[in-house]
Amino acid sequence: MARLYLPVIAVQLLLLVAGVAGGPWQEFLRPQSDKEKDVVGTRWAVLIAGSKGFENYRHQADVCHAYQIMKKGGLRDENIVVFMYDDIANNSANPRPGVIINNPNGSDVYAGVPKDYTGKDVDVKNFLAVLLGNNSALTGGSGKVVNSSQDDHIFVYYSDDGGPGVLGMPIDEDERLYANDLVTTLEKKHAAGTYKSLVFYVEAAESGSIFEGLLPANISVYATTASNAVMGSWTAYCPGEAPPEFTTCLGDLYSVAWMEDSDAHSLGNESLELQYEKVKNRAHLSPVMQYGDLALNAQNLSVFMGSSNPANHSATVGDTDNSLRQLSPAVKQRDAGLLYFWHKYRKSSEGMPEKSEARKELMEVMAHRSQVDNNVELIGGSLFGTEEGPQVLNVVRPTGQPLVDDWDCLKSMVHGFEEQCGLLRQYGMKHTRAFANMCNAGIGAEAMRKAASKACTTATPAF
Ligand SMILES: *[C@@H]1O[C@H](CO)[C@@H](O)[C@H](O)[C@H]1NC(C)=O
Ligand SMILES: *[C@@H]1O[C@H](CO)[C@@H](O)[C@H](O)[C@H]1NC(C)=O
Ligand SMILES: *[C@@H]1O[C@H](CO)[C@@H](O)[C@H](O)[C@H]1NC(C)=O
Ligand SMILES: *[C@@H]1O[C@H](CO)[C@@H](O)[C@H](O)[C@H]1NC(C)=O
Ligand SMILES: *[C@@H]1O[C@H](CO)[C@@H](O)[C@H](O)[C@H]1NC(C)=O
Ligand SMILES: *[C@@H]1O[C@H](CO)[C@@H](O)[C@H](O)[C@H]1NC(C)=O
Ligand SMILES: *[C@@H]1O[C@H](CO)[C@@H](O)[C@H](O)[C@H]1NC(C)=O
Ligand SMILES: *[C@@H]1O[C@H](CO)[C@@H](O)[C@H](O)[C@H]1NC(C)=O
Numbered sequence: 001m002a003r004l005y006l007p008v009i010a011v012q013l014l015l016l017v018a019g020v021a022g023g024p025w026q027e028f029l030r031p032q033s034d035k036e037k038d039v040v041g042t043r044w045a046v047l048i049a050g051s052k053g054f055e056n057y058r059h060q061a062d063v064c065h066a067y068q069i070m071k072k073g074g075l076r077d078e079n080i081v082v083f084m085y086d087d088i089a090n091n092s093a094n095p096r097p098g099v100i101i102n103n104p105n106g107s108d109v110y111a112g113v114p115k116d117y118t119g120k121d122v123d124v125k126n127f128l129a130v131l132l133g134n135n136s137a138l139t140g141g142s143g144k145v146v147n148s149s150q151d152d153h154i155f156v157y158y159s160d161d162g163g164p165g166v167l168g169m170p171i172d173e174d175e176r177l178y179a180n181d182l183v184t185t186l187e188k189k190h191a192a193g194t195y196k197s198l199v200f201y202v203e204a205a206e207s208g209s210i211f212e213g214l215l216p217a218n219i220s221v222y223a224t225t226a227s228n229a230v231m232g233s234w235t236a237y238c239p240g241e242a243p244p245e246f247t248t249c250l251g252d253l254y255s256v257a258w259m260e261d262s263d264a265h266s267l268g269n270e271s272l273e274l275q276y277e278k279v280k281n282r283a284h285l286s287p288v289m290q291y292g293d294l295a296l297n298a299q300n301l302s303v304f305m306g307s308s309n310p311a312n313h314s315a316t317v318g319d320t321d322n323s324l325r326q327l328s329p330a331v332k333q334r335d336a337g338l339l340y341f342w343h344k345y346r347k348s349s350e351g352m353p354e355k356s357e358a359r360k361e362l363m364e365v366m367a368h369r370s371q372v373d374n375n376v377e378l379i380g381g382s383l384f385g386t387e388e389g390p391q392v393l394n395v396v397r398p399t400g401q402p403l404v405d406d407w408d409c410l411k412s413m414v415h416g417f418e419e420q421c422g423l424l425r426q427y428g429m430k431h432t433r434a435f436a437n438m439c440n441a442g443i444g445a446e447a448m449r450k451a452a453s454k455a456c457t458t459a460t461p462a463f
Contacts, residue, residue: 041151041196043306045070046130048083048122050160050177050204051426052170054093055340057100057248058235060084062159062203062255064109065102069262070155073306077114081130081144085170086118093344095245102251102259104242117141122170124177128185131156133194146194154198155304159255161333162204163429164229165403165410165436176429179210180407190219197222197296199272199304203255205232205333205430211291213402222296224276226254227286229403230396232332234285239343247343249336257282268307273297334427341365372428375421378455380434383443392441393434404436412445413438420449421456 047066049059063084070080089098089110100110117126121140129137133145146154160168167177189195200223202210207225215223226233237250257279261270276297280288290297331339345358380389397403404410413435418424424431438448 041149041153042079043070043073043075043153043155043304044146044148045075045080045155045157045304046083046127046146047080047157048127048159049085050122050158050162050168050170052085052087053337054088054091054248055337056161056426057088057246058102058237058251058255058336059159059161059203060086060088061100061102061109061250062252062259063157064100064113065106065251065255065259066157067113068109069259069305071112073267073302075306078144080114081116081146082114083117083122083127083130084113084115085122086115093247095243102237102256104237104250106250114142114144116144120171123175124169124181127169127177128181131185132189132192148194150193150196152195153304154195156198156200157203158201159203159252161426161429162202162207162210163431164206164209164433165407166429166432167202167204167210168426168429178407178411179214179403182210183214186221187216187219190221196220197293197299197303199223199296200292201258202226203233203252206230206433207233208287208289208291209403209433211289213397213400215292217293219293220296221292222272222294222299223291224258224272224279225289225291226252226283228289229399231286232334234283235331235333235336238331238336238339247347248340249331252333253285254279254283254288262301262305265301266307267305268300268302270301271297272299272301272304275301334430337426338362338365338369368425369427371422372424372431375417375452375456376431376434379417379448379451380438382451382455383438383447384441393437395437395440396433397440403433404439406439409439409445410436413448416445416449417452420452 045066047063047070049063051059063082067080067082071077088094089100098110099108101107102109117130117140126138126141129135130145133147135143135145138145148154158167162168165179167179167182169175169177186198186200189198197220200221202223202225204210204226206229207227209229210225211223212229215221234253235249235251236253236256239247239249242248242250258275261275261278276288276290341358341362345355345362348355348358376393377390380393383389384392410432414424414432417435435448
């Protein structure tokens with residue numbers, strides 16, 4: 001029945017418009033996005049934390065904080081997609097149950113965060129499907145996708161450890177996002193004509209390698225990264241600076257720098273470029289970088305993050321005037337896990353079972369690290385000789401060139417290594433450059449696999 005009425009109403013409207021051409025009806029019938037063409041279409045945000053575990057508290061804290069910024073900027077929950085493993089708030093190690101903070105003086109950033117994709121649903125396939133707006137490619141989760149159109153603006157923020165050419169995902173099993181797949185997805189999204197501009201902020205070690213030599217300048221995508229393609233990124237508010245009951249870091253340097261800046265300023269009055277400069281200045285321990293369509297530099301933050309009033313943010317961060325204060329950084333991303341297990345061991349009571357448990361954990365983490373490092377070194381030695389090996393594995397390609405030419409080769413290398421020698425895990429992702437350089441030197445995955453099978457059976461762990 002209802003279907004019959006619609007055409008009737010449409011015809012009536014058409015008659016009306018024809019009768020009063022030039023009248024207010026034309027304005028009324030024009031699509032909303034057309035009227036606001038110079039302002040914005042719909043703003044979308046995709047926020048993702050690539051880790052799990054209490055030692056990685058900071059990544060999910062960053063993402064929750066980013067959600068609060070978008071929310072205060074006026075983005076609606078239906079347009080914000082959050083990926084987080086969600087094992088922090090209720091973690092038995094959390095000194096403030098049910099609460100997550102991202103600043104020593106900050107209040108809860110966990111409240112209200114949508115649970116779109118949690119646990120094992122935080123994966124590469126879902127993330128790329130959400131970006132593309134393809135709900136038939138999803139597994140699990142809320143089903144929310146970036147169902148955007150040509151006038152829309154999209155903000156993407158990723159926080160984790162990462163490694164050269166890869167972004168980690170919380171599930172260890174060979175699950176990580178390779179830079180070429182991410183950039184291909186962005187190109188696909190552009191070809192589909194489903195955004196006006198897209199901004200991508202990345203917190204990760206060697207995060208410049210995600211876009212270096214890969215991200216075209218002509219697909220209206222602008223990216224900033226916590227570091228260049230070679231250097232690590234840094235944590236923030238670690239034990240010592242965090243409240244005494246915390247044995248884990250609360251945030252990451254680049255991330256808190258952009259977020260506390262967004263909290264403290266009028267987003268309609270600050271360009272992407274100005275924020276980049278401020279973040280670069282504050283997160284000075286790693287070279288913060290820009291990639292892609294730099295013409296977007298002139299856009300105001302409000303185009304992507306909404307137009308919030310800084311007065312509304314005082315509850316999130318205790319000290320909003322400190323945005324140019326240099327943070328005292330504690331540790332590099334990649335050492336934060338080790339620091340956590342060290343503090344956990346140190347703090348546990350002498351003579352209790354938890355002490356020996358914590359000791360075992362710490363020893364296991366250290367053993368895995370040295371095992372991965374040794375194995376990669378042995379493989380390099382067997383492929384290139386003990387003299388040449390380390391040099392070849394550590395080669396850094398000139399600026400403007402991607403990490404590797406053959407990404408499928410890199411994937412096979414990493415896969416082959418993990419089959420023979422065990423998972424790289426979060427720490428081991430630092431070695432993806434070594435595998436990329438093997439590919440660049442013309443080594444095939446089969447030759448590496450043979451070397452790995454030899455190296456990893458002779459170098460059994462020492463514990
Ligand atoms: C922000 O603050 C203004 C003025 O105090 C208030 O009117 C507005 O509702 C607040 N907006 C949000 C999203 O809290
Ligand atoms: C955390 O605990 C609260 C209270 O028991 C519960 O409502 C919530 O669902 C739990 N969240 C998760 C992610 O387990
Ligand atoms: C969406 O994903 C499905 C399943 O992976 C795929 O078959 C389909 O081609 C995708 N659609 C688009 C528009 O990319
Ligand atoms: C996207 O939005 C259109 C209307 O704007 C709607 O018809 C469609 O079902 C939406 N798709 C998804 C995957 O939400
Ligand atoms: C972007 O520029 C490259 C190189 O000039 C060109 O091959 C490509 O087709 C362009 N892409 C788009 C989407 O315009
Ligand atoms: C916008 O920025 C200018 C220059 O920094 C400043 O003088 C002005 O007060 C700002 N306006 C608002 C609304 O924040
Ligand atoms: C950014 O906002 C300022 C102040 O509101 C305005 O003067 C300027 O034109 C805006 N810039 C752009 C690119 O929209
Ligand atoms: C927290 O608040 C105290 C007291 O106001 C201040 O000294 C300190 O700098 C603040 N810390 C941060 C990280 O904002």
